Amino acid sequence: MKVELIGHMKSVAGKNVLELKIEGHIPLIEVFKMFPKEIKDVILEGGKPRPGFLLLLNGSDVRSLGKNVEILVSDEDTLTIIPILHGG
Amino acid sequence: MNVDIPFDPQIFYSRQIVLRELGPQGQKKLKQSRVAIIGVGGLGSVSALYLALAGVGFLRLIDQDTVELHNLHRQVLYSLENLRYPKVEAAAKRIRDLNPNVEVEPIPENIRTDNVEELIKDVDVVVDGLDNIRTRYLLNRACAKHRIPYVFGAAIGLEGNLSVFAPPETPCLECVFPNFKDEELPTCDVRGVLGSTTGIIGTLQAMETIKLLANIGETLKGKLLVCDFENMYFVKLDIPKRSDCPVCQGVTTEKSHISERLAWLCGHKTVNINPSRPMLLDLERIYEKLEKRFKILLKSSLAIVFEFYGGVEVSLFKNGRMLIKNVEDEENALKIYKSIMNELIVEV
Numbered sequence: 286m287k288v289e290l291i292g293h294m295k296s297v298a299g300k301n302v303l304e305l306k307i308e309g310h311i312p313l314i315e316v317f318k319m320f321p322k323e324i325k326d327v328i329l330e331g332g333k334p335r336p337g338f339l340l341l342l343n344g345s346d347v348r349s350l351g352k353n354v355e356i357l358v359s360d361e362d363t364l365t366i367i368p369i370l371h372g373g
Numbered sequence: 374m375n376v377d378i379p380f381d382p383q384i385f386y387s388r389q390i391v392l393r394e395l396g397p398q399g400q401k402k403l404k405q406s407r408v409a410i411i412g413v414g415g416l417g418s419v420s421a422l423y424l425a426l427a428g429v430g431f432l433r434l435i436d437q438d439t440v441e442l443h444n445l446h447r448q449v450l451y452s453l454e455n456l457r458y459p460k461v462e463a464a465a466k467r468i469r470d471l472n473p474n475v476e477v478e479p480i481p482e483n484i485r486t487d488n489v490e491e492l493i494k495d496v497d498v499v500v501d502g503l504d505n506i507r508t509r510y511l512l513n514r515a516c517a518k519h520r521i522p523y524v525f526g527a528a529i530g531l532e533g534n535l536s537v538f539a540p541p542e543t544p545c546l547e548c549v550f551p552n553f554k555d556e557e558l559p560t561c562d563v564r565g566v567l568g569s570t571t572g573i574i575g576t577l578q579a580m581e582t583i584k585l586l587a588n589i590g591e592t593l594k595g596k597l598l599v600c601d602f603e604n605m606y607f608v609k610l611d612i613p614k615r616s617d618c619p620v621c622q623g624v625t626t627e628k629s630h631i632s633e634r635l636a637w638l639c640g641h642k643t644v645n646i647n648p649s650r651p652m653l654l655d656l657e658r659i660y661e662k663l664e665k666r667f668k669i670l671l672k673s674s675l676a677i678v679f680e681f682y683g684g685v686e687v688s689l690f691k692n693g694r695m696l697i698k699n700v701e702d703e704e705n706a707l708k709i710y711k712s713i714m715n716e717l718i719v720e721v
Binding site: 349 | 412414415416501529532534554603604610611
């Protein structure tokens, strides 16, 4: 599956897109466990995105899709990590 | 001013009045409109510029800061000659020069629980030019309560976010971004910001404001625009209302446990201290006292800036507020505040 990084998360991770190999369908929360250490902080311990980040699955906010344990993803899916800003 | 060419609004606005989407009716609406711009930094100085040029009849500019050298690469309303001036004072002058047809009200204050509603309740649209989430929450709540559309914008590095919040029709800021803390988010001085980033987002905020005022097209109500200019990634997301959002339920109370008397400014060794009670100082008289003891760096109509001891620079505003630069801790800052007020101005 593709994990697309937006804004300064690209430099945090050192790349624009991460490729994670997914076999069959697995819960989203399992995908979070596969995150490399550079971006592990985006997800809190309970599996929720940390305040300050939006997570999109195929363009939709994961909060609107149900609980992370119930959302099943496959290798075809794209996850997008968007940092929320406050500067001005 | 070139006296041979009089200011004629019909000619000044002619290229936008000819727009089918705006027309004379839209221009008239802009002229009759009132907008508050909260923060005239990177975002606010750009939105203020375009709203003034478009002919919005009344602009209220609110900002606590003075102009600094590191502002000038992105804060397009200011130039070198404005250094140390209260931003709102320099901005108001610039805008009056650009379009004498606009009424500008400069307010050199910070946004607080006790003044936010007063500052926004009589305007048609509020434009966000703030640089921290805490005051954005205050603004969001006041706008939701008074049902004033809130044009949200944020920018850093090569990234920007934009939305229009107008509850109950749309979600509000806290539906989308609840429980953020400023400490968890990167700031301009750490992450850096390109002038064109704030320029684009500020311009988009002016665009959304004009559309709201003149009833043009579709705004970003219920949407969040996310921009990453590094690879020109733009996405417009649907943002849902949150059923348990306290702001939209109308059950918020002001978080009064937060001390608002003293606040550190985003990424500086600068602290803002408000007077313990409202006051209006006679700057002329205070100037006479101050100049006997300190080196005066600037006297403007809204503030006096002078050198205190040990490299500390103080901007004293008409309303008794002080910006104290180059201080390390709160205790020291309060001590400086009190000593100046006690000795030179009033009993506090």
